[in-house]
Amino acid sequence: MNDIGSYLAQARPGVTSATTAITATMRTEIKKIVVCNVGGGAGAYSIYHDDDGTTYDQTTALFYSKSLAANTTDIINAEDYGGGISVSAGGAIGIQSATASAMTFTFYGTTQRAR
Numbered sequence: 862m863n864d865i866g867s868y869l870a871q872a873r874p875g876v877t878s879a880t881t882a883i884t885a886t887m888r889t890e891i892k893k894i895v896v897c898n899v900g901g902g903a904g905a906y907s908i909y910h911d912d913d914g915t916t917y918d919q920t921t922a923l924f925y926s927k928s929l930a931a932n933t934t935d936i937i938n939a940e941d942y943g944g945g946i947s948v949s950a951g952g953a954i955g956i957q958s959a960t961a962s963a964m965t966f967t968f969y970g971t972t973q974r975a976r
Contacts, residue, residue, distance in 0.1 A: 868969055869891070869968040869969060872956060873899070877960065880917075881955055882955065884952075888972070889948045889973070890945040890946065890971050891954065896908075897964065899962075900962070903928060903930050904928075904931075904960045907956070909921040909954065909955035910954055912949050917955035921955070954968065
């Protein structure tokens with residue numbers, strides 16, 4: 862069984878431009894991402910990973926303009942322990958919805974223990 866870790870963040874962007882969902886303050890591993898289309902029609906979403914800033918475009922895209930039917934959910938899981946998205950301190954995960962307030966993004970994972 863793959864431990865998904867703890868709840869890290871949730872966002873429902875009210876704009877169609879890319880926005881920051883997570884800024885890591887210490888090394889973080891994203892193990893599960895849940896994207897839920899709460900809108901009345903099909904939509905598209907993008908997820909970005911910039912490990913040293915907040916550039917959210919095709920160069921940092923993990924998923925780009927991925928279609929999602931109305932009232933459905935995509936669940937993105939790490940394959941195994943250590944197989945998630947590793948975000949360095951200062952790195953960021955960005956999200957984008959083609960329609961404002963249509964997608965809810967939820968992130969689960971682990972953070973490095975403080976020393």
